[in-house]
Amino acid sequence: MIKYNILFILVPSFNPNDGGVQMTTFKLASQFSKLGHNVTVFSFSNIGNLNHESFKVIWASKEKGSNNPQNIRDLDKYIDDIRPNVVVNQMPYEWVVSEFLLRKKYELDFFLLACLRNTLFSVRLNIDEYILNTIPKGIGLLFQNFFGRTLFQIIHKFRHAKDLRMILNVYDRFIMFGPQNLDEIRYFIGDFKNEKLEYIPNSIPSILQEIPSKEKVVLYLGRVTRTQKKVELLLPLWKKLMDRIPDWEFWIVGEGDERSEIEFIIQDENIARVRIWGKQDPYMFYEKASFFIMTSSFEGFPNTLIEAQSRGVVPVVMNTYPLLEWLIKDNHNAILIEPYDLDQMANEIFNLILDQERFARIQKNALLNARRFDIDTVGQMWIKLFDKHFKN
Structure with missing residues (x-):
């Protein structure tokens, strides 16, 4: 060598x-x-x-x-x-x-x-x-x-x-x-x-051999900014979902210049079951979450997407940049959403919650896909x- x-x-x-x-x-x-x-x-x-x-x-x-x-x-x-x-x-x-x-x-x-x-x-x-x-x-x-x-x-x-x-x-x-x-x-x-x-x-540094026990959590993890990450879409998405899945929570993990604005909106509009964690070790959240959402207008290589798959999280992602369709496969190891279509994103998450067999198949394939990286x-x-x- x-x-x-x-x-x-x-x-x-x-x-x-x-x-x-x-x-x-x-x-x-x-x-x-x-x-x-x-x-x-x-x-x-x-x-x-x-x-x-x-x-x-x-x-x-x-x-x-x-x-x-x-x-x-x-x-x-x-x-x-x-x-x-x-x-x-x-x-x-x-x-x-x-x-x-x-x-x-x-x-x-x-x-x-x-x-x-x-x-x-x-x-x-x-x-x-x-x-x-x-x-x-x-x-x-x-x-x-x-x-x-x-x-x-x-x-x-x-x-x-x-x-x-x-x-x-x-x-x-x-x-x-x-x-x-x-x-x-x-x-x-x-x-x-x-x-x-x-x-x-x-x-990515490691991949689990088996999918851990999951909680009823939809996860956003990344910078809390409008520029590129489009976090202004997060609460409108959750408002479309929260009454349909009353026993689920929405977790926002990360820091950025929009955090205080999001916290204000949550309190002002009394939006239920949203937890903001700030910047944390991501892997403890990947291991608990069932869904990982990405609303970015573009990415280079989205590390968080593959990291989430390495812990058996199902990604639901805005299809906004060309590399995505090489990284993941729609309805096989992730779900691709038309750019900024919050109704479609909410419906896909809700339908996967109802169809646990389909959810488990995508979850298993997500874990397998992560091994490429x-x-x-x-x-x-x-x-x-x-x-x-x-x-x-």
């Missing part, structure tokens, strides 16, 4: 509890270390980083992340010290980092990998929110129509195409989640060198990629 010296590069601080990219990095770093490889994580954030006992965590010395030349010099020094033969940049859109890595690659000849960590269609699928969040309010109103949205998409497509061409030129491989991402790249840049792409999904399986996909490169 070849022993690899692997360096992960992050822009935000390395704290697995702060986001999907950080958690994905943590799981991979832990797995590679477990397999006997040397692993280092470098963060461009000079605050908020957590050390780990099985691999090394180092970080930049100054503020302003990759925009501070001293932090680039810090990375340069660390690379000289640790001499990696594999470098994985988790956020390759930072041009200054990619340009530095390209120069450094010629010096040390490491295997240089970039990772996609969100859908490339995040703007296309959520254009009104992007206009609202990126354009000053007065000017943004001019884009809230067909012609304005079209212009915004043209500008975004031009900029994103430039970034993607840079990534495909600089990096040895571009790691994507699944085949649907290929259609996304083609939308932006048309033809390209297909051999540059590899499909490796995110992973076991950390041992996904870790071996990475190692095979490394081996292929170095043995050629």
Whole structure:
């Protein structure tokens, strides 16, 4: 077995509890270390980083992340010290980092990998929110129509195409989640060198062998925000369900800027049987819940969806982004809902409660589907990629 010296590069601080990219990095770093490889994580954030006992965590010395030349010099020094033969940049859109890595690659000849960590269609699928969040309010109103949205998409497509061409030129491989991402790249840049792409999904740390005893709980677990997560749909959904399933509860697990608003609405409208837990260890909730709902307008790779399946929870998910139909199969191991159709979502949950035989079949298949994303399986996909490169 070849022993690899692997360096992960992050822009935000390395704290697995702060986001999907950080958690994905943590799981991979832990797995590679477990397999006997040397692993280092470098963060461009000079605050908020957590050390780990099985691999090394180092970080930049100054503020302003990759925009501070001293932090680039810090990375340069660390690379000289640790001499990696594999470098994985988790956020390759930072041009200054990619340009530095390209120069450094010629010096040390490491295997240089970039990772996609969100859908490339995040703007296309959520254009009104992007206009609202990126354009000053007065000017943004001019884009809230067909012609304005079209212009915004043209500008975004031009900029994103430039970034993607840079990534495909600089990096040895571009790691994507699944085949649907290929259609996304083609939308932006048309033809390209297909051999540059590899499909490796995110992973989950463990999968139960048997489905645990479930409670009468519908679960939402994620950031409590309108942007992307669409949590403004949660209470309207529950109001369509709660009188039809009077012995069930709705649990909301997570933190975000909409939590206080949701709590106010619950109290003001006297909405029954809703519990808000804040940010918690998710697995204790997966093991108890019967249903997991997702209302997001888009996702990259929804870790929570597969984590829920790994505990025998039945996902009921808005079909809002292309990767979903590769991750899960409608009416086999999950239920896909037309975007933002709360009546359909409520009816599907209610009908599955009534049809326990169908519910149990989907539940069993959900557990089986999660095994595709076991950390041992996904870790071996990475190692095979490394081996292929170095043995050629």
